[in-house]
Amino acid sequence: MNHIVALTQYNAKGNVKESIELSKAFSNLKPSDKVFIKPNIVFWARVPFPKWGVITTSTVLLEAVELLKDYGVNDITIGEGIVTLKPNDRETANHAFEYLGYSTLANRYGVKVINIFDRPFEKVALDNDIDISLNTDPLHSDFLINLPVLKTHAQTVVSLGLKNLKGLVNIASRKKFHNPDENKNLHYMISRLYTLLPKGATIIDGIFTLERGPSFDGKPRKSNIIIASEDTLSADFVGAKVLGHDPATIAYLEMAAKNEGRNVDLSDIEIRGQSIDALASFHEYTFPYSEDGTLPKKLQKMGVQGLSYPKYDSTMCTYCAALNGAVLTAITFAWQGKPWHDVEVLTGKKMQPTPGKKFTVLLGQCMVNLHKNNTSIHAIPVKGCPPDPKETVKALHQAGIEVNPLIFEHLDIAPTYYMERYKNKPEFDENFYQIDE
Ligand code: SF4
Numbered sequence: 001m002n003h004i005v006a007l008t009q010y011n012a013k014g015n016v017k018e019s020i021e022l023s024k025a026f027s028n029l030k031p032s033d034k035v036f037i038k039p040n041i042v043f044w045a046r047v048p049f050p051k052w053g054v055i056t057t058s059t060v061l062l063e064a065v066e067l068l069k070d071y072g073v074n075d076i077t078i079g080e081g082i083v084t085l086k087p088n089d090r091e092t093a094n095h096a097f098e099y100l101g102y103s104t105l106a107n108r109y110g111v112k113v114i115n116i117f118d119r120p121f122e123k124v125a126l127d128n129d130i131d132i133s134l135n136t137d138p139l140h141s142d143f144l145i146n147l148p149v150l151k152t153h154a155q156t157v158v159s160l161g162l163k164n165l166k167g168l169v170n171i172a173s174r175k176k177f178h179n180p181d182e183n184k185n186l187h188y189m190i191s192r193l194y195t196l197l198p199k200g201a202t203i204i205d206g207i208f209t210l211e212r213g214p215s216f217d218g219k220p221r222k223s224n225i226i227i228a229s230e231d232t233l234s235a236d237f238v239g240a241k242v243l244g245h246d247p248a249t250i251a252y253l254e255m256a257a258k259n260e261g262r263n264v265d266l267s268d269i270e271i272r273g274q275s276i277d278a279l280a281s282f283h284e285y286t287f288p289y290s291e292d293g294t295l296p297k298k299l300q301k302m303g304v305q306g307l308s309y310p311k312y313d314s315t316m317c318t319y320c321a322a323l324n325g326a327v328l329t330a331i332t333f334a335w336q337g338k339p340w341h342d343v344e345v346l347t348g349k350k351m352q353p354t355p356g357k358k359f360t361v362l363l364g365q366c367m368v369n370l371h372k373n374n375t376s377i378h379a380i381p382v383k384g385c386p387p388d389p390k391e392t393v394k395a396l397h398q399a400g401i402e403v404n405p406l407i408f409e410h411l412d413i414a415p416t417y418y419m420e421r422y423k424n425k426p427e428f429d430e431n432f433y434q435i436d437e
Pocket of ligand 1: 175315317348
């Protein structure tokens with residue numbers, strides 16, 4: 001059977017609806033269906049920050065909702081679970097929903113808007129050994145509309161429909177996804193998750209695309225692309241190709257294809273609209289590191305010595321990743337040209353120390369637990385999950401790296417400094433993230 005994927009361009013209002021219609025993605029939709037929409041709000045800050053290529057545009061969401069109303073659907077829920085540094089922070093999600101115009105959709109169309117962390121979760125078996133907790137609203141919906149962004153991802157190469165669904169599991173399960181077991185790693189978990197959820201439609205929002213995603217420190221482009229399909233895996237195959245990556249080289253896409261007895265060569269996909277060749281452009285996904293992987297290229301170029309900071313791996317969860325970015329920024333500013341005392345910083349869940357280092361900073365509870373009995377290192381543990389920013393500063397100071405504590409005190413507003421990059425670049429238009437009342 002051929003799966004249909006529409007690959008089209010966004011030039012004007014109405015183009016998203018046209019793409020969905022071309023793909024026939026709503027052909028199984030019934031007016032009585034309980035519809036759940038999952039946008040991608042991978043991150044949010046209550047200050048201006050770059051959303052382009054990071055967050056699903058409200059433009060695409062609005063057209064999807066309008067088309068649902070045209071089909072006579074009344075039971076529509078938009079839901080997301082935004083990761084925040086402070087547990088139990090509800091204001092950040094409320095701010096996001098308000099800013100992005102979701103309340104306007106609620107008032108205008110009777111759409112329900114939920115923070116999934118305020119709703120119940122249900123344990124579901126991912127395989128014979130692993131249970132995860134899925135939010136019950138999408139799990140028990142009739143038609144799931146998946147609205148990811150067309151972006152790359154530092155750990156998974158691309159982050160599209162399959163990956164977007166990880167935002168529907170609870171915090172403990174998200175941490176499980178970054179499993180140190182090579183056979184059941186992040187790719188394995190993603191490749192199975194989507195089979196547990198109801199089918200529906202996937203609309204990949206490529207109005208803005210992103211290099212070195214998934215977050216605001218990546219490099220966005222105005223690409224004006226919409227990809228729509230009733231089949232998430234097919235949409236992802238096409239999305240990966242458009243970003244310049246062969247699905248055969250992306251472990252979770254390859255695993256998912258194998259599970260379904262499908263090829264990754266797109267031979268069972270009918271593409272409607274534009275050709276992949278016409279719209280594809282290579283998007284880099286990985287952050288550049290030194291050849292031996294022990295220092296980010298930027299620090300290497302600055303001539304930093306006496307520090308080993310091995311490249312992140314797939315076991316680092318979003319929480320540690322957010323702090324990790326701040327640590328690297330702080331280290332960049334702390335470098336005064338004088339070599340540090342042979343310090344190593346370890347992250348994630350499986351890194352092993354290099355013998356002979358003077359100090360080994362263990363960033364996060366996973367590293368602390370893994371090496372708690374290691375007597376061959378001078379460990380400086382930063383406990384906590386996520387690790388406490390203040391403790392992180394103390395640990396780095398103890399290792400002789402005089403980072404500025406202010407960087408860690410204002411982590412919630414730090415993303416606003418990235419807005420500088422977009423001054424005088426009118427193509428990066430904030431209006432795509434708002435809905436007129
Ligand atoms: S310490 Fe970091 S890597 Fe470990 S579970 Fe917590 S957030 Fe994830």
